[in-house]
Amino acid sequence: MSPDSMWSIGELAEHAGVSVKTVRFYSDRGLLPEAARSTGGHRRYGPEALDRLRVIRSLRTLDLPVPDVGRILDQEDALEDVIAGRLREIGSQLAALRWRDAALQLLRDCAPEDRAERLRLIGAVSVPPSTAALARFWRRWLPPRLPSRLVASILEEAIPQPPAEPTPSQVLAFAELHTLVSDGCGSDDPCQPAAHRTEEGYRPAVLYDGLREAYALASPRMRGQRPPHEGEALDCFVSAYARARGARDTPDFRRRLSTVLAADPRIDRYWQLTAELSDPSEPTAGAAHDWLCAALDTQAVRSFSA
Known part of the structure; x- marks a missing residue:
């Protein structure tokens, strides 16, 4: 086709x-190249430009x-690749909209005297919410020099993901959790548990490996709503502390461990808020720890009485 027989x-x-x-x-941005120029210097397009233009319009x-x-x-x-990237963007936008919707409902339905405080809590959280502050908290809370694979496993289990479709109460729980960890303990803070202090003879990596196993053993019993009791889960729990100290699991060790754990600082509020954001049928690590401590206390009291 000659330039003059093409489309203007x-x-x-x-x-x-x-x-x-x-x-x-679209022509100026290079998406729709001209096929030629007329004798007068005007743009000319062939029939293939129509198909390309239709594709452009569909994509836009x-x-x-x-x-x-x-x-x-x-x-x-x-x-x-473009579709995958766009779907990720839309997913993030939808998550932000759901979060804002639940946050607005929270503010709408609360008592007037509570709005200022709740607005402050909500305003401190990014939208969509990020778990970065929770990860920083756990990296400060955990003892130093834990193996990276162990740290990754603990973070995965301890950090709740923001619900895809949060309720107003879950928005409040996450906002309170964010504030809690932002004001939390640092690694050199005296609020650290005794087992985190390696100068006292603990081997934290040995301890945390054992604790994860003990929590896993306790969880089915907790889901079955069984009260704290002696058995495999408690034995694994105590063994973790004994091996971390290079000690033997004896009745005397269990009595002393019960006293030490009772005096350790707790992050119960963290686990309470986490439970509000997680599957209610799945016990948190904090709940499993409390269950095992209660089982140990019961056994220690019985042993002391005997």
């Missing part, structure tokens, strides 16, 4: 059902940015 910019716009301004916009209808549209047109395998 106006003719292409008419065939596509768009404005001349739209065709010029999906709200894809112009640079991404250009990638798709120029690279055969770009469409899948």
